Amino acid sequence: MNGNLVLPGMWRRIKLPPLRHTLTLFGAAIVSLAVFVAIFAPLLAPHNPFTQNLGNRLIPPLWMGGQLSHLLGTDQLGRDYFSRLIFGTRISIIIGVSTVIASGLIGITLGLLGGFYGGRIDDAVMFLITCRLSIPIILVALTVVAMVGSSLTIVILTLGLLLWDRFAVVARTATMQVRNLDYVAAAEAAGASRVHVLLREILPNIANHLIVVATLEMALAIMLEASLSFLGLGVPPPLPSWGLMIAEAKDYMFFSPWVIMIPGIALFVLVLGINLLGDGLRDLLGADRAQ
Amino acid sequence: MNVSSAAPVLDIANLRIAFGMRAEPVRGLSLSIHRGETHCLVGESGCGKSVSALSVMNLLAKGATRSADHIRFHQQDLLKLSEREMARLRGDKIAMIFQEPMTSLNPAYTIGSQMAEVLERHRRAPRRQALEKAADLLARVGVTAPGMRLGQYPHQLSGGLRQRVMIAMALMCDPELLIADEPTTALDVTVQAQILRLLLELQQERGLALLMITHDLGVVARMANRVSVMYAGQVVESGPVQPLFAAPSHPYTRGLLACIPVPGNGQSAAPLGSIPGTVPRLAPGFTGCGFHDRCLHATPDCTGAIPTQSPSQGHDYLCRLTPGWTKEAA
Amino acid sequence: MWLFFLRRLLLAILACMTVMVISFTLTRLSGNLAASIAGPNASAADIAIITKNYGLDRPLPVQFLDWARHAAEGDLGRSYLYHVPVWSLIRQRLPITLTLGLIAILMALAVSIPLGILAAAREGTIIDRAIMLIALIGQAMPNFWLGLVLIIFLALDLQWFPISGVDTWHGYILPAIVLAFSAVPALMRLTRSGMIEALAADYIRTARAKGLSRSKVILKHALRNAAMPVVAITAVQLGYMLGGSVVIEAVFALPGVGYLAWDSITKNDFPVVQAIVLFLALLYIALTLLADLVNALLDPRLRR
Numbered sequence: 039m040n041g042n043l044v045l046p047g048m049w050r051r052i053k054l055p056p057l058r059h060t061l062t063l064f065g066a067a068i069v070s071l072a073v074f075v076a077i078f079a080p081l082l083a084p085h086n087p088f089t090q091n092l093g094n095r096l097i098p099p100l101w102m103g104g105q106l107s108h109l110l111g112t113d114q115l116g117r118d119y120f121s122r123l124i125f126g127t128r129i130s131i132i133i134g135v136s137t138v139i140a141s142g143l144i145g146i147t148l149g150l151l152g153g154f155y156g157g158r159i160d161d162a163v164m165f166l167i168t169c170r171l172s173i174p175i176i177l178v179a180l181t182v183v184a185m186v187g188s189s190l191t192i193v194i195l196t197l198g199l200l201l202w203d204r205f206a207v208v209a210r211t212a213t214m215q216v217r218n219l220d221y222v223a224a225a226e227a228a229g230a231s232r233v234h235v236l237l238r239e240i241l242p243n244i245a246n247h248l249i250v251v252a253t254l255e256m257a258l259a260i261m262l263e264a265s266l267s268f269l270g271l272g273v274p275p276p277l278p279s280w281g282l283m284i285a286e287a288k289d290y291m292f293f294s295p296w297v298i299m300i301p302g303i304a305l306f307v308l309v310l311g312i313n314l315l316g317d318g319l320r321d322l323l324g325a326d327r328a329q
Numbered sequence: 330m331n332v333s334s335a336a337p338v339l340d341i342a343n344l345r346i347a348f349g350m351r352a353e354p355v356r357g358l359s360l361s362i363h364r365g366e367t368h369c370l371v372g373e374s375g376c377g378k379s380v381s382a383l384s385v386m387n388l389l390a391k392g393a394t395r396s397a398d399h400i401r402f403h404q405q406d407l408l409k410l411s412e413r414e415m416a417r418l419r420g421d422k423i424a425m426i427f428q429e430p431m432t433s434l435n436p437a438y439t440i441g442s443q444m445a446e447v448l449e450r451h452r453r454a455p456r457r458q459a460l461e462k463a464a465d466l467l468a469r470v471g472v473t474a475p476g477m478r479l480g481q482y483p484h485q486l487s488g489g490l491r492q493r494v495m496i497a498m499a500l501m502c503d504p505e506l507l508i509a510d511e512p513t514t515a516l517d518v519t520v521q522a523q524i525l526r527l528l529l530e531l532q533q534e535r536g537l538a539l540l541m542i543t544h545d546l547g548v549v550a551r552m553a554n555r556v557s558v559m560y561a562g563q564v565v566e567s568g569p570v571q572p573l574f575a576a577p578s579h580p581y582t583r584g585l586l587a588c589i590p591v592p593g594n595g596q597s598a599a600p601l602g603s604i605p606g607t608v609p610r611l612a613p614g615f616t617g618c619g620f621h622d623r624c625l626h627a628t629p630d631c632t633g634a635i636p637t638q639s640p641s642q643g644h645d646y647l648c649r650l651t652p653g654w655t656k657e658a659a
Numbered sequence: 660m661w662l663f664f665l666r667r668l669l670l671a672i673l674a675c676m677t678v679m680v681i682s683f684t685l686t687r688l689s690g691n692l693a694a695s696i697a698g699p700n701a702s703a704a705d706i707a708i709i710t711k712n713y714g715l716d717r718p719l720p721v722q723f724l725d726w727a728r729h730a731a732e733g734d735l736g737r738s739y740l741y742h743v744p745v746w747s748l749i750r751q752r753l754p755i756t757l758t759l760g761l762i763a764i765l766m767a768l769a770v771s772i773p774l775g776i777l778a779a780a781r782e783g784t785i786i787d788r789a790i791m792l793i794a795l796i797g798q799a800m801p802n803f804w805l806g807l808v809l810i811i812f813l814a815l816d817l818q819w820f821p822i823s824g825v826d827t828w829h830g831y832i833l834p835a836i837v838l839a840f841s842a843v844p845a846l847m848r849l850t851r852s853g854m855i856e857a858l859a860a861d862y863i864r865t866a867r868a869k870g871l872s873r874s875k876v877i878l879k880h881a882l883r884n885a886a887m888p889v890v891a892i893t894a895v896q897l898g899y900m901l902g903g904s905v906v907i908e909a910v911f912a913l914p915g916v917g918y919l920a921w922d923s924i925t926k927n928d929f930p931v932v933q934a935i936v937l938f939l940a941l942l943y944i945a946l947t948l949l950a951d952l953v954n955a956l957l958d959p960r961l962r963r
Contacts, residue, residue, distance in 0.1 A: 165670065169677045171895075172940040174902025177920050178685060181932055184924045185689040261801055265906050268803050269921060284804060295811055302804035310799035317795070388867055412873075419870035427868075432861035436960055437883040447869045482959040498869070 062318020068311025075124055076131035083121035084109075087278045091116035096294055110300055113283070114290055119297070122278035123304055129279045130260045130308060133194060137259035138252050140198025145205025146248060150236050152206070153213025160210070167206055175200045176265065183271040193272055197259050208251050212244035246323035253316030257309045264305055280305045337361035338506050338538035339385070342398035346380055349392055353613040354380050356562040362506070362555075367532060367539040369549045369570075372559035378542045379428075381559075382510050385540075386419050387412070402506065421451040424499035428511040430491035434483035440467075440494055441479030447501040459501075466497035470527055489520035496527065503535065510542045525551055546589055550574065555643075558582050561609060561619025568644030578638065578655065579646040580624045618647065626650060667951060671944045675937075679730065682936035683723050686929040696739060696927050713739075730937065736930035740923070745934045749916060756908070756915035760900040762831055763838035764893065771843050772889070775850025779885075780877055782855055790851075794844040806837045806910040823912035834911045838904065842896040849892050853885030860884070887954045894950035898943035 075082060084107070094116040098104045104111050110119040152163030182196045216222065217240065225239045264281030266272030273279040275286070280301040287297035339362045346355035355377040362368040370378045384395040385407065400407040402423065407415065419425075427433045435443060444466075445459035454462075460479060467475035470493040483491060492512060499507060509528065513521040529552060532539050541552055549556050549570065557567035558579065566579040577583045584604040606623035617632035618624070624631070630649055639645050640652035686692065693710040694701065701709075710716050714725070729736065735745040778790040813833065814822045821830050857863070858881050866880045905917030912918075916935060923931035 165674070165677075168670070169674050169681070172674055172678055172943045173681060174936060174939040174943075176903050176905055177917075177924075177932075177936055177939065178681075180905070180921065180924050181685045181936070182688060184927070185686065257799070264801055265803055269906065269909060271924070281801075281803075284807070288807065291807060291811060292815060298804065298807050298811075302801060302808065305801050305804065306799050309801070310795065313795055313798055386868060388864060416867075416870045416872060419868055421870055425868040427861065427865065429861055433865045435862040435866070435880050435884070437958060438880075446871065450869070450871055450875075484960050495865075 059318070061314050062322070065311045065314025065316075065318060068307060069315050072127050072131055072308050072311070076128040079124050079128045083118075083124040085118035085121040087117060087121040087125040088276050089117060096290065096297075098294065099296055099300075102296065111296060113287065113297060119300060122283060123280075123300060126278040126280045126283065126301065126304070127308070129190070129273060129277060130263070130305075132190070133197070133263045133273075134256040134260045134312075136194045137197040137201060137263075138256045140194065141200075141202040141255060141259075142205050142248070142252060144199070145202030146209045146241075148202070149206040149209025149211075150213050150240065153210040154217055154232075154236060154240065156214075163206065163210065167203055170200070170203045176262070179262070179266055180269065180271045183266065188271060188274045190273055190277070193263055193266065197262055201255055201259060201262075204251050204255060205248065208247050209244060212247045213240055216240055216243050246319075250316055250320045250323065253312055253319060257312040257316070260305070260312075261309055335364070336403070337363050337401075338403060339540065340399070340401040341381075341385070342400075344381060344384060344395065344397040344400065346377070346384055346389070346393060346395045347613065349394075350613065353615075354562050355384075356615075356619075358557075358559070358562075358564050360555075360557050360564065360567065362538045362540055364505070364538055365532065365536045366554045367529075367541060367552050369541045369543055369553035369556045370559055371543055371546065371549050371556060373544055376559045377562040378544075378559050379510050382425070382508050382540065382542050385508060386423055386425060387415055388425070417451070420447050420499075420504075421502045422504055423506045423508065424502070424504040425508040425510065426492070426495045426499050426512050428514050430488055430495055430515065433495060434491060436483055439480055439482055440486070444479070444494070444498045444501060447498060451502050462501060463497070466500055467494065470494075470497045470500075470531075471523070472497070488516050489524070492516060492520075492524055493527070496524075496531070500531065500535075504537070506538045506540065507532075508540045508542075511544070512541075513548065514544070528552070546585065558585070563619055563647065565618075565620065565648070566644075566646035568641070568646075572641055572644050576640060576644075576655070578640055578644075578650075578652060579620075579648050580626055580650070581620045582646070583655070618649075626654075664951070667948060671948055674944055675941055676727075678940040679727055679937055680723070682933045682940070683726060685936065686933050687719065692927075692929065696929070726933070730934070735934035735937075738923070738928050738931050740926055740928040740931075745931050748919060748931060749935065749938060752914055752916045752919050755913055756901060756904055756917060759831055759834055759838065759904060759907075759913065759915060760897055762835040763900055764842065764897050766835055766839040767842040767846055767896065768893065770839070771846035772850050775847045776854055776877065776882065778847070778851045779854030779858060787851075790847065794847045797840050798844040800840055802837050802841050803906045803910050805840060806834065806907060809833050809837065810911075830911070830913070834904075834907045834913060837907055837910075838900050841903075842900065845892060845896060846889065850885065850889050853888050854881055857881040857885040883957065887957055890953050890957065891947070891950045894946040895943075898939075898946050901942055902939045 091112070092115065094108070094112050095114055097108050097112045099111040099119070100106065100109050102111075108118050108120065110123060113119055113122065148163050148166065152160040179193075179196050179200060183192055186192055222235060222239050225235050230239075263272055263279065264284075267279040267281030268285045270285060273282060275282060283301040284298050287294075287301075291298045339360075341361070342359050344355055344358040345353065347353045358377070358381050360368060360370070370381065372378050380389065380393070383389050384393075385400060387395070387407070389395060395408075397408060402418070407418075410418070434440075441460050441463055444463035445454075445456055448454040448459035448462060449456065464475040464479060467478055472478055472490060472493050478486070478490075478494070483494075486494065496512075512528070513524050516524065525548060528539065528541075531537065539552075541548070543549060553570040555568065556570050556573055557564045558573075558581065559565065560581050566573065566577065566582045573582070574586070577586050581604070588603060604623055609619060609622060615632075616634060618627075618635045621627040621631035628649065635647050635649060637645050637647055638650070638652050691706075693706045693713070693715050696709055696713075714722065717725075726736065733746065735749075737743065738745055738748055741748065774790050774793070778787045781787050810822055810833065814820045819829075820833050821827070824830050854877075858877070860881075863876060863880060866876045871880075901916075903917075904915060905921050907913070908915045908918040909921055916939075920932060920935045923929075923935070
């Protein structure tokens with residue numbers, strides 16, 4: 039009401055549960071590490087991830103008899119695996135964050151509108167959500183990429199247009215709960231415009247639920263991109279997407295299993311970390327209700 | 330009302346209930362009930378009466394611990410029973426009915442099924458026999474068309490009917506002790522009277538020992554042989570109902586009774602009594618009188634140990650003030 | 660209740676129609692479909708022939724209505740690649756995908772429900788935390804990677820299962836395990852939270868006051884009430900499995916509907932793609948309607 043963003047819902051309810059705490063911190067640490075690696079990838083990677091060296095193909099990792107210059111060995115085209123892994127982190131983080139922003143914009147808008155206005159508009163929003171839930175998203179994503187061409191941007195846009203449903207559902211439920219509270223009525227009575235009410239009164243107070251959804255959707259986006267790239271219809275080579283790395287390594291996996299183990303473990307650890315963080319945030323912010 | 334002078338059916342000695350370290354809702358409750366006797370445990374909400382009732386059958390929620398010198402059902406000390414042994418008594422020799430008939434029955438199963446399972450569990454009765462008994466009991470408690478009701482679901486019945494079903498269900502195995510936790514509070518006034526009358530009849534028929542939890546002194550007047558008045562986790566006064574109502578001795582009891590408007594009483598111009606203050610939240614370990622901060626006669630001694638006074642046979646109260654003080658104060 | 664179902668049915672039909680539009684639009688995204696079909700080396704003449712033959716020069720709404728009308732009658736068109744009716748292709752592959760999905764969902768339920776109940780009954784204890792940790796791990800595991808890992812260790816090294824294909828029923832086990840892995844976390848969490856809520860209800864106190872044994876209280880009284888959301892999400896998970904099996908079928912080389920879809924996508928066989936997207940969506944809608952029906956049976960209150 040005076041222009042400052044007030045976040046009462048979020049900070050008032052922080053309580054610290056004991057054991058959960060450690061897992062959440064662990065998750066936060068993983069995510070922070072991943073973001074750090076993603077940002078500073080060029081500085082951290084010992085080699086260029088795209089440089090091929092066919093004389094150095096399939097060198098095993100250091101602990102399996104490899105070389106110091108290639109800590110995690112090389113792939114089938116002689117590219118340093120460690121460097122590819124690092125740059126792959128960048129791709130995963132970019133995909134995760136961008137998709138969440140895109141799907142969040144769509145989903146939160148729809149949820150806010152449906153929850154706030156109710157009636158026909160809400161019916162329409164619910165109908166859209168039902169339709170979205172009916173379609174098989176992997177197939178649709180594959181088709182889009184096949185039709186339009188594969189690139190990082192296309193993957194982000196496609197996933198963003200497909201993964202908004204949970205944002206919409208949670209935003210809608212939370213908006214409906216908050217909508218009838220006193221401070222909303224007060225703002226409306228003071229003559230605030232609808233947009234102002236939505237953005238300044240309602241949105242900050244449902245933000246804690248949305249943050250939890252954002253973390254979970256980010257994990258989902260990263261997994262989906264990996265699946266798409268694995269099937270050859272995601273991020274195009276030679277970009278070092280972890281899913282793509284696994285796909286490329288599939289032909290060699292029987293002889294050199296580490297080529298699929300390493301990116302797979304990286305993927306698993308990142309997604310696990312994000313999920314742990316999301317769960318911890320859910321406990322911390324008291325956002326259990328709007329599920 | 331044949332009150333047997335034999336050993337009590339239920340004898341609770343010095344019951345204490347704690348919620349971890351945080352609170353002590355019951356700080357020493359003792360009472361005993363004989364066969365055919367109705368004992369009312371009365372007090373405001375928050376005084377610890379419901380939780381005392383639950384603790385008899387060990388139905389407390391997680392995190393609550395009970396302790397007592399003993400909780401004897403006939404000769405058995407219920408405190409010493411394992412969960413398994415206790416489960417054998419529940420629903421069989423000791424039965425309980427609750428305050429909210431709306432939510433106390435499982436919405437997914439029929440009335441008949443829920444009633445029959447008690448007999449099936451405790452007497453290994455075949456379903457048909459159990460359902461027959463259920464129908465008989467439903468008829469006894471005043472439910473019309475009992476056969477049809479057996480096949481109905483809880484949501485199809487009114488609150489009063491549901492409570493009758495709960496009572497019938499509690500009687501399936503002919504219990505000796507019935508614990509009723511505010512059975513009429515959630516019902517309409519007209520239905521309340523019917524349910525209370527039903528309970529009295531059943532008790533006389535079967536010689537039930539009835540422990541009735543209530544906050545309504547009117548219920549006490551109707552039903553009780555003995556009454557225990559509870560405040561802040563302690564029984565502040567107890568005794569046979571007539572002498573206690575005639576000569577309430579604890580300041581809290583006096584305050585309670587003064588709050589009741591009596592129609593036709595000549596003092597209609599006098600203001601209705603009220604007790605200043607609110608129910609306290611006592612710190613665990615407090616051993617004094619819980620009423621001291623609202624009592625007009627309190628002294629610093631009241632935060633220490635309180636003696637038990639006894640104005641007449643069977644009538645006790647916990648106070649520093651000696652019997653007969655009311656005549657001086659009046 | 661029947662009114663409720665009628666309304667659901669009408670909405671479902673409306674959703675089907677919307678999905679039809681979506682799946683049709685999907686395949687027209689590349690702009691020039693004829694060029695995509697013809698391939699990179701096609702001449703302008705080839706493209707013109709294809710355009711003529713498949714009626715791709717007609718206005719889009721006309722193409723859509725034509726397809727929709729046929730689809731409503733059960734004719735989903737013909738595959739460009741195999742020149743047979745699409746439906747026959749789907750029907751051929753459907754048993755494999757359905758078998759896989761059913762085995763997977765049964766595995767998932769067999770694991771999730773007991774563990775969810777256990778976690779709820781022991782809420783807050785180490786057992787509960789451990790079970791929730793399992794759920795988290797399952798959620799984070801990339802399914803295609805798990806499939807590959809299982810192939811390496813169980814099929815190759817230990818030779819317990821075939822590496823690919825479904826010549827024997829053994830071939831279903833590994834892919835079913837992987838699919839089940841992704842469904843278990845959601846099912847387990849929901850069972851747990853449903854049970855926790857049910858166990859806190861008043862009627863549970865009544866059941867205990869009647870002297871019923873602990874297992875009876877949990878399994879008979881609480882579970883019935885906790886089951887409803889679980890039924891709903893089982894239908895959803897089954898829908899996901901059937902729609903998302905494309906990755907697993909690719910990893911394990913199973914000739915199911917998912918594999919067919921992927922194959923058709925990469926080869927621009929768009930009638931097949933369109934039809935499969937539509938078919939899977941219809942399946943999902945039917946499953947959720949079925950779940951609603953089962954819930955009405957479970958909760959007498961819904962039946963008025």
